[in-house]
Amino acid sequence: xxxxxxxxxxxxxxxxxxxxxxxxxxxxxxxxxxxxxxxxxxxxxxxxxxxxxxxxxxxxxxxxxxxxxxxxxxxxxxxxxxxxxxxxxxxxxxxxxxxxxxxxxxxxxxxxxxxxxxxxxxxxxxxxxxxxxxxxxxxxxx
Amino acid sequence: xxxxxxxxxxxxxxxxxxxxxxxxxxxxxxxxxxxxxxxxxxxxxxxxxxxxxxxxx
Numbered sequence: 001x002x003x004x005x006x007x008x009x010x011x012x013x014x015x016x017x018x019x020x021x022x023x024x025x026x027x028x029x030x031x032x033x034x035x036x037x038x039x040x041x042x043x044x045x046x047x048x049x050x051x052x053x054x055x056x057x058x059x060x061x062x063x064x065x066x067x068x069x070x071x072x073x074x075x076x077x078x079x080x081x082x083x084x085x086x087x088x089x090x091x092x093x094x095x096x097x098x099x100x101x102x103x104x105x106x107x108x109x110x111x112x113x114x115x116x117x118x119x120x121x122x123x124x125x126x127x128x129x130x131x132x133x134x135x136x137x138x139x140x141x142x
Numbered sequence: 143x144x145x146x147x148x149x150x151x152x153x154x155x156x157x158x159x160x161x162x163x164x165x166x167x168x169x170x171x172x173x174x175x176x177x178x179x180x181x182x183x184x185x186x187x188x189x190x191x192x193x194x195x196x197x198x199x
Contacts (some may be wrong), residue, residue: 047163054159061152065144113149120153124160131164142167 017138024136031129033090038132051128058121059092062102067114069093069102082115088122088129147187154183 031038036052039045070083086093096102106112134140144152162176 050159050163054156057152058156110144117153120157124157127164128160140167
C-alpha cells in the first residue's frame, strides 16, 4: 500500500502552552527592566502604555514624597525585603541608585507613604512582567 | 503637596490599573475588575478610617 505525499508530510509542531522559549524569556527580562516593555514586544501597546504610566506614576509619586531607596547590604531583614521589592522596578531602581534619587531615611509620615509607593511599584512591575511572560509562552490566552 | 487621602486615591488607581490588566484576559473584564479593585481599596480605607475614629472616641 502506498501513501500519498500529503500523508507523508509531518504535522507542524504546535506550541505547547507554558513551554519556555527564548522569546518568552526575553519578554520577561524586557518587562522587568522597563515597565510595560514586555507587553509592547507582544504588540499589546495599550496595555503596555497603561502599565508604564501606572508604574512610572507610582515611582514618581514615591520620589516626590521623599520615599526611601533601600540598599542591599544593611543586614536588617525589613531592609532586605524592601530592597527585593524595589529591585522589581528594574531600570528605575538602577537610575535611582546611580543618581542618588530618593531619601536614605524616612523622615516623616508622607515619606513613609513614598517608600510604600516605591516598593509596591516594584512588586507591581514583577506582576506585569510575569503576565507578559505568560502571554508570550501561551499560558495566558490573551 | 499630596494629602493623605489623595495619596491613597493615586495608590488605588495605579494598583487597580495593573491588577485589572494582569488578572483578567478580556478588555471588558479588565475594566470591570480594575474598577472593583479601586472601590475595594478606597472603601477599605474609608471603613478603616472610621474604625480608627471610633476607637479613638
